Amino acid sequence: MKLKISTRLCVFVLAAMVASSCSDSKSDNPVTPAPEDKKVSFAGDIKPILQANGCLNCHGDRGGLSLATVEAIMKGGDHGPAVIPGNAASSNLLTKISATPPFGARMPFNGTPVKDRDVELLTTWVNQGAKDN
Numbered sequence: 001m002k003l004k005i006s007t008r009l010c011v012f013v014l015a016a017m018v019a020s021s022c023s024d025s026k027s028d029n030p031v032t033p034a035p036e037d038k039k040v041s042f043a044g045d046i047k048p049i050l051q052a053n054g055c056l057n058c059h060g061d062r063g064g065l066s067l068a069t070v071e072a073i074m075k076g077g078d079h080g081p082a083v084i085p086g087n088a089a090s091s092n093l094l095t096k097i098s099a100t101p102p103f104g105a106r107m108p109f110n111g112t113p114v115k116d117r118d119v120e121l122l123t124t125w126v127n128q129g130a131k132d133n
């Protein structure tokens with residue numbers, strides 16, 4: 001009997017914890033992290049990152065996916081557009097440089113993973129609409 005009560009209490013406490021953690025995250029203000037405030041430019045920020053990480057060595061203008069221009073990025077490769085403007089989480093450009101790419105290998109292929117700071121800029125650029133700026 002005692003055991004049953006403490007099990008119920010435990011379930012109740014767990015449920016309360018889950019409920020409160022949910023409501024906490026909902027009541028949070030949608031405060032955008034600092035990097036989102038910066039206007040990210042394709043020519044000034046993004047292209048240099050793609051260059052520095054060797055992306056353009058393999059994804060230049062020699063067929064297949066090209067990352068050389070915004071137009072080419074939108075055209076994409078075998079798996080569709082490399083970027084979905086406003087949606088970094090669903091953009092191949094970002095998912096392919098993550099530790100768990102949805103298909104194929106982590107980019108840069110056989111290279112050093114892209115630095116967090118660069119990933120942040122790429123993410124911000126896509127979420128700001130992937131403008132050709």
Ligand code: HEC
Nearest residue numbers: 053054055058077078079080092093096104105107108109
């Ligand atoms: C050494 C050559 C090489 C480099 C460098 C490289 N890639 Fe790739 N990339 C490939 C190959 C090969 C594939 C196809 C196989 C795969 O998906 O893993 C590919 C596929 C992709 C795709 C998926 C295209 C599609 O639609 O199927 C994306 C997006 C991509 N690369 C982005 C990048 C980015 C961003 C960088 C730089 C951080 C990069 N790649 C660096 C060789 C490279």
